Amino acid sequence: MKQSLSLRTGLALTMTPALQQAIRLLQLSSLDLQLEIRQALESNVMLEADGDDLEMQTTEEAMAEADSDAAVAEAGSAAETVIELGGENVIPEEMPVDADWGDIYDSAGSAGSGSGEDDDGLHDFMQANLHGSQSLRDHLTWQASIAPFDEVDAEVALHIIDAINDDGYLEDWDGVRDRLVGGQNIPLERVEKILRSVQDFDPSGVAARDLPECLRLQLQQYPAKTPGLSAAFRILEAPMAMLARHDETALIKATGLPLEALREGLALVQTLQPHPGRPYQAHESDYIAPDVFVGKKNGRWRVSLNPEHTPKLRINQLYQGMVKRADTSRDQLTMKQHLQEARYFINSLEARNETLLKVAQCIVEEQRAFLDYGEEAMRPLVLRDVAEQLGIHESTVSRATANKYMLTPRGLYELKYFFSSHVQTTEGGTCSATAIQAMIKRLIAAEDATKPLSDSTLAEMLLKEGIQVARRTVAKYREALRIPPSHERKPIG
Template sequence: MVLEIKQEPKLTQQLLLTPQLQLAIKLLQLNRLELENAIREELNQNPLLEEEPKEEEVLWESLSGWGKGGSRKKDPFEEGKPWEEEVRGKLGLREHLLWQLRMSFLDEEGMRIGDFLIGNLDEDGYLRISVEEASEVLGVSVEKVKEVLEVIQTFDPPGIGARDLKECLLIQLRQKEGIEPLFIRIVEEGFEEILKGNLNILSSRFNVSKEKLQELLKLLKTLETKPGREFFEVSTLYVIPDLIIYKKDDNYEVILNDEGLPRLRINREYLRQFQDKEDHSLKSYLKQKLKEAQWFLRGLEQRQKTLEKIGKSIVKFQRDFLEKGIQYLKPLVLKDVALDTGLHESTVSRAIAGKYALTPQGLFELKFFFSSKVGDGLVEMSSRQVKKLIEDLIAQENPSSPLSDQEIAKILKHNYGLSIARRTVTKYREALGIPSSKERRREL
């Protein structure tokens, strides 16, 4: 048998990404901080790009109607404080708590009180206004303020909303599992002696051994004395929003946050200086650099148009959320935005990855606005809403008789009209890191 080798032409289809397209995709995937670094790197390596002179303008003057109800809130940008620091610091803690507040299903008055109390927390997470003062300012009963404060004190980070160190430690102790009731009683009634280290007095007063008291002291040392600390550490990574969504009159506007980014243009003067030179290698070099500069500028423009399209589409689908909060977040998938904008799903996916939007409801990752649809009846919710409902039901259950997944599914159907299968409850419960009812059961 003779093997014969010969060549035959064959037609195949192959997708080749041009350098321009590769660059456009790369720029689209970058978040705000990465984009700034990429722009400065391109400025340094391409002599045909230059930074436009900065104009004397204040971005935030145009944001009339910021916040709910169309009234513009006084903000840190007007105080001369670097706004990146505000996003990293106070906004980080405040928005983290407001997120939980809007998930708590308080009534409208409760939400207003909660917003006020959160706004009166200091950097360490302590409430620096009395419930009586809050009651007087808000025109509500002291009991109502206390009720909302108790809700806030269940939020993360543990110990938040305490009025003093003693309350801060007690909040954390009560949230821990397996804590002896005696330990809580000692902190409640003997905190001054704990601070003074009077173990003899405590031992006699509570009829407890010094070894047991040492165990309590060791436990207290593991608790956080400044719950807000993690949001104000210098090492905390801060986020700069890529999009800003604000209310103007009855509509929501979407703008790309390019504040602080170098504005680029072609360096025509540099090009003129060398275009008449006879050096062919230099001409070839400049021609290539001009092409790369034009690609880069087009890539930036395309990135801006794509993000603005997606931002406007999110506003279109999630307007109720922007107006009223987390309870009104609608199910939304990539395909919905892709169809609405005319973009490919993969483009939408690349564009939202790692990017954030500053909205009247707070600072959110763009992925936050996308969640699957849950429910096969007349009522449908986003998966985020359902997870929160499950989490709340379990938090309120009787520890000695915890709810099974089937019981949770029945409650969701009866109380919220939401039809979901037991296995869906199980999936969401496990995603939340919550043990099964058997594992949660404990004797009181």
Template sequence: MSFSLGPRLDLRQSQSLVMTPQLRQAIKLLQSSNLEVVAFVEEELERNPLLEREENDAPAEPPPDERHLGDTPAPREETPLDLHDTQNLYEATEAPAGGRAGGSGFEEDDRGIDELARERPRSLRDELAEQARLAFGDPGERLIAGQMIAMIDAAGRLPVTDAAIAAALGCAEAMVAGVRRRMQRFEPVGLFCRDLAECLAVQLAEKNRLDPAMQALLDNLDLLARRDLPALLRLCGVDIADLTDMIAEIRRLDPKPGASFDDTPAATLVPDVLMRRAPDGSWLLELNPETLPRVLVNRGFHATAHVAARTREEKAFLAEKLQSANWLVKSLEQRASTILKVSAEIVRRQDGFFQHGIAHLRPLILRDVAEAVEMHESTVSRVTANKYIATPRGTFELKFFFTTAIAGTSGETFSAEAIRHRIRGMVDAERPDDILSDDAIVEVLRQEGVDIARRTVAKYRDALRIPSSVQRKREKAAPVF
């Protein structure tokens, strides 16, 4: 047997899946919310001269024909679902020849810089810096105050010791402690404290209500959280009536005095899909027109520019931009159609929830919807990610309607979310002399046909932040909590 060593040239054929940048972007668009898509389209309008925003303030006419997703006649309480065609949901048409390319210009703003500055909401640090300038005349104290303002968190806490601040600034610890005490009385009172107990103590001291009994209560907030009344009565040396008043006074305080000055206001939840009743009582779905970008491909501008192009590079640039614009229009249309198709199937399957409430939420998984709409599970997952639907029962994330199944004693299945809702209802209906243990809840659910384990009930109870039966007994024995 002999072996030969040497270079060889072999030809092999194999297949591989390569994702183009456009395909990656299409997938990203599919899983983005409407607001994120608007931001992306705005960037494309700046980059691509062949794209144009449609400026049309007139409300879109409803599509002439609607797709019925249910064919069983029913009264108003149990009606089929209709789906708007995507024709008027995304207007992606061509602009007439000679139209203007690019986005709209900036509107003129006659306001002065002082007026604009007054409109900007003042932050927590702005307020504190102004108070510090008025409170401290000594340069060293102002330096310490500035350092504390820079270190304060969004809740108004400063969990750093005076010794650490003094070491960092090279000053006396007593000087830092004095500045902190004065700044704790800044508005709102209770800032710059190390923990919750100190924050509440400062606010009570400002009201001249920090007596030894109240201080003992603040020193044992962990017992208050556990509703351990006997221990609190013993430590504070008061009767139940005084303890009730003390707890009520604490509850009127602000545990996070800096939170009202949060520099980042809470984002408004904007639904991506709107759901409403039609005149005949059926359901209608449409994408939210307030957040939909309407874009045009300006072929007139492309034709003019193509004639004026002199070099190969210029023509290649125009061809690339035209291809990109056409791709964006097609992707937006496909995204609209896919979102509506998936949303319609979810609404159809969860019709009981929309008609009767959360107790009628059905078990649903991605595979169920994917098979019904003939899509891959990953596509359904992307479509339902970061998407919200506004319904007559409120605004919900599309993911909300996917819940695991709990087996029933007779072979049927129940939604895990519906079971959690039932557990919450049973706990809310408890009497102070009849607190349900986890075993008792299991027994009630099994009598209702739900085959559930005790550990599952405990897990759902913890997820709902419902205390144990022992803690609930203490809580309902003392209504002040």
């Protein structure tokens, strides 16, 4: 085979480091972006935040200021202020490494300037917002440690506690029992006795193996003379599906209770906690700061980026002036690399903000009816529509809308909320899935409580409004809204 050389021309997309960084910054949330910017400022000497209160000065200016009489006088006055604030407490020349200001000053408010009250208020606020809640397992383990268990019983109790999930239910009881009885040769009666002891722990209903047992354990904590207690026990013996459907007729047949006693027992059952472990689960609030603001000014909707999420960065002029092109020393190479990375980062950040603003403006332009009239006026919109208008790829739109939020006069929404599929109307037009969900929500809110609307009825009512959807589609949208079916929406009484 004869070998030869040839030239070939072609186009190919190369993922340069700058392009990769721009793509990565685009899909970051506001919180992740702030972390990325902070790390870049700390690791790159060429980057600095525009508008910092402390501007970098040249070495000569800093030395001149340190030697000036004004600086000495200012330092002397500051020292006098410290001594005056300290009163009779004089700072010793040598202090231990672990010394605290509290060892020198009795209180921060000794100056009488009122700042002590502000510090106390800040301390109270921080203490009130500390989240040191105890987990369910820790709570149960603590109760087991003070229970009258011997060494073996305490070990069995810990095995049982380890098998309790976050909702407070005992998982895989058969496996736990077999391991304790067969593996550790503990009598079955002893294991079941320890289980009953753990079930007496707080919270009430913990370590239950199913929902009926959980509810029964809670009822056992009530006094014997509690109204409806005996009826509640009878109700829990019936199939739970009847209770879930609020089917009074079936419950009367299953329990043999009269209607009045049945309703009294149902009222008591409804006060029970089906998930006893929920109060011990982490429930810290997640606060979301909007990336985009939308407001109406002079009859037009205006879009702006959140300035807190878009800090202005710049090249440090002092260090940039130290870069010498002809110098190839290690320090110069490092500074040149930092300078190039800083330029890449600033350009990528500007490109991210520009793309996010363009995508948000396009969304607002398409969804003006929603901003004016509400959810039922939401237009169908997909990523391709925005991509074609802006002349960018759909993946870019997807990254720009991921984990980004828009604050509108109607509330705070994720950018992806404004995208939805479409459904054909009877007149040949289209309607968004979000608008249909809003219609379903409106119809259910206005229904007769004694005669809840079924999914078929909802489909017929939507058809009268020009929306042609199947019953299963209505059911899917209703479930997305977390609205129970009609038989579960019917009141007990």
